[in-house]
Amino acid sequence: MVRRVAVIGAGAGGLASVKCCLDEGLEPTCFESSEDIGGVWRYTDSTDSRRITVYRSVITNTSKEMSCFSDFPFPEDFPNYLPHSLVLEYLRMYAQHFDLLRHIRFQTTVLSVRKCPDFSTSGRWEVVTESHGVRESHVFDAVMVCTGHYQEPYLPLASFPGVPQHQEPHMGRQPGLRPGLPHGHGQHHPLQLPPGLASPISPCKEDQVSEVQFMVQPHKLWLGLQQKVDFSSCFVGCSGGLYNMKCLILSFGGHFWNSKPSEGNCDHKKSHSRSLPDINTALFSAASSKFKIIINEELPFCLLSGAVVLKPNVKEFTESSAVFEDGTTEENIDVVLFATGYNFSFPFLEESVRGSIHDNRSLYNCVFPPQLEQPTLAIIGLIQLTGSIMVGSEMQARWVTGVFAGWNKLPPPSRMMAEVLKMKPAIKRNPPERENLKMSFISYVDKIAACAGVKPSVLRLLLTDPKLGLAIFFGPCSPYQYRLQGRGSWSGARAAILTQWQRSLRPLRTRVLRDSSSSSWGWSWMCLLALPAALTAAWLCSKYPQAGWSPRL
Numbered sequence: 001m002v003r004r005v006a007v008i009g010a011g012a013g014g015l016a017s018v019k020c021c022l023d024e025g026l027e028p029t030c031f032e033s034s035e036d037i038g039g040v041w042r043y044t045d046s047t048d049s050r051r052i053t054v055y056r057s058v059i060t061n062t063s064k065e066m067s068c069f070s071d072f073p074f075p076e077d078f079p080n081y082l083p084h085s086l087v088l089e090y091l092r093m094y095a096q097h098f099d100l101l102r103h104i105r106f107q108t109t110v111l112s113v114r115k116c117p118d119f120s121t122s123g124r125w126e127v128v129t130e131s132h133g134v135r136e137s138h139v140f141d142a143v144m145v146c147t148g149h150y151q152e153p154y155l156p157l158a159s160f161p162g163v164p165q166h167q168e169p170h171m172g173r174q175p176g177l178r179p180g181l182p183h184g185h186g187q188h189h190p191l192q193l194p195p196g197l198a199s200p201i202s203p204c205k206e207d208q209v210s211e212v213q214f215m216v217q218p219h220k221l222w223l224g225l226q227q228k229v230d231f232s233s234c235f236v237g238c239s240g241g242l243y244n245m246k247c248l249i250l251s252f253g254g255h256f257w258n259s260k261p262s263e264g265n266c267d268h269k270k271s272h273s274r275s276l277p278d279i280n281t282a283l284f285s286a287a288s289s290k291f292k293i294i295i296n297e298e299l300p301f302c303l304l305s306g307a308v309v310l311k312p313n314v315k316e317f318t319e320s321s322a323v324f325e326d327g328t329t330e331e332n333i334d335v336v337l338f339a340t341g342y343n344f345s346f347p348f349l350e351e352s353v354r355g356s357i358h359d360n361r362s363l364y365n366c367v368f369p370p371q372l373e374q375p376t377l378a379i380i381g382l383i384q385l386t387g388s389i390m391v392g393s394e395m396q397a398r399w400v401t402g403v404f405a406g407w408n409k410l411p412p413p414s415r416m417m418a419e420v421l422k423m424k425p426a427i428k429r430n431p432p433e434r435e436n437l438k439m440s441f442i443s444y445v446d447k448i449a450a451c452a453g454v455k456p457s458v459l460r461l462l463l464t465d466p467k468l469g470l471a472i473f474f475g476p477c478s479p480y481q482y483r484l485q486g487r488g489s490w491s492g493a494r495a496a497i498l499t500q501w502q503r504s505l506r507p508l509r510t511r512v513l514r515d516s517s518s519s520s521w522g523w524s525w526m527c528l529l530a531l532p533a534a535l536t537a538a539w540l541c542s543k544y545p546q547a548g549w550s551p552r553l
Helices: 012-023 084-097 201-205 231-235 240-258 263-270 279-283 286-290 299-305 389-405 413-422 441-452 458-464 466-474 479-483 493-498 500-508 518-543
Strands: 004-008 027-031 109-115 125-131 134-140 142-145 190-193 213-216 220-224 291-295 308-311 314-317 322-324 335-338 377-379
Touching: 004 012, 004 109, 004 134, 012 027, 012 084, 012 142, 012 389, 125 142, 142 389, 299 308, 377 389, 389 441, 389 479, 441 479, 458 466, 466 493, 479 493, 493 500
Parallel strands: 004 027, 004 142, 142 377, 190 213, 190 335, 213 308, 220 291
Antiparallel strands: 109 125, 125 134, 314 322
16 A cells, blocks of 8 residues: 655656645655755756756746646736746745645755565665765655656767867756856857757847857758737647547548558658658658757747858867868857757666666556556656646646555556557657657547546536537647546636636736726627618618608608
8 A cells, every 4th residue: 555655856747746645645755856846947047056957038838728737727917928937936836835845855865766675565665865965765655756858968979079179168058958158258159059849949049149150950940930929829739629620530530530641752752852741740750850840939030130040960170160061161169059958867766677768658658667566656757748748747647646546557567568568669769859758748648637537528528518518629628627527626627727718818918998887888789789680671671662651852
């Protein structure tokens, strides 16, 4: 019987895990190596710490309604897309509201997590921690690892001859995501290689004093620019209506939906740099790894103005210049920013467990190591979804704590191992691509919600509560819907779903307008409805005049 649970990390996933443990009546103890909560969302300018943080100008690329925890919406006056400071403020509000801080031990590093001698029957773990130079040994019934997948910088220095000759640091900030550019007078010439999903933001925003910046792009780059402001973009990528329509189409014509162009056709498309990539192969499958699709508002203008210059791959570096594969050379390179991603690692896990986790496909539903005799170890947040990872991590935590509490059941280890082996062969770990972590937001969260017994029945809602059912079927797949039923249901979930559009508009209503009385609104509606009736009556009278009546002149 699981009672005491060790939670490693107090970021978004760790906080959700502590809260879910409390919801299930478990006793969590969270170990956080730093002095505060927030994980990567707690930005710092310090270059001394090994703690990884977001960069200074980061703004979320998923809206607040699609990124919140399922029973704790963002404040309605928060902007739809949030700077890191507001995300951290939200996490503090979450921890305070649910009284989570008293379960967290700060400045405590986990050194090792090993099976107890009786693990095959008890499933318990020995956890060794260190705080202020003092080591302690603890025994827990279960462990939730919530350290995420931004842990060790991936620096392919061997691929770039001449890098050691640079006198400036190879990574502007070690080890954070924000480049720390040199300070002083004059213009700088930074070089970024290569751009990934978020890295084009760095050359656009981080170095406002640069005369020109160079960005290496060795692959084909599809650059998208949003042409208009549309509130539906706040829910882009997470449309429940599109997903539900796809499910219906799959039910009646799955072969047509899943049909893909032939390999020759794909190769033909890829051979033309000006042709658009096929939507099936370029947007949703691992076959698109040769394409980089980036939606960025500022990069196109930086390219058009010459502030950012795209270059091919770097052949080698000299003391102050970079030589590219096309034979060109750029002089006076001050900083080389490696936007090459991060490796995940779990150095505190014993080798028998750590060695079997190559990527999230090595885990049952990307959470449980399938080879363990007892399912008392869970990896939270080792995913990269097309939506918010906070929502996915919370759903994982709800499922896992349900398993620990005995409400949710797992298949036997042999069956879980078979399910893992059915997955595609693991892609060789290549952090710039990160294809091995990518998954569809709706399909994955729905899958875990079904395992946890909290996935809503849209058909039943359409019959019993049509207004709510239609809002879920055609609206965004917001996290509140996973609190409508099952364990951990929230009484405010229905209202949160029906008012999510109003909360999206609320931050933009910053002016005080004259209030209109209800009577004036009533007269407006009456006039609006009476207008077509009056026009119709006038047309009928003009076409069919009554006998004995004529207008006076």
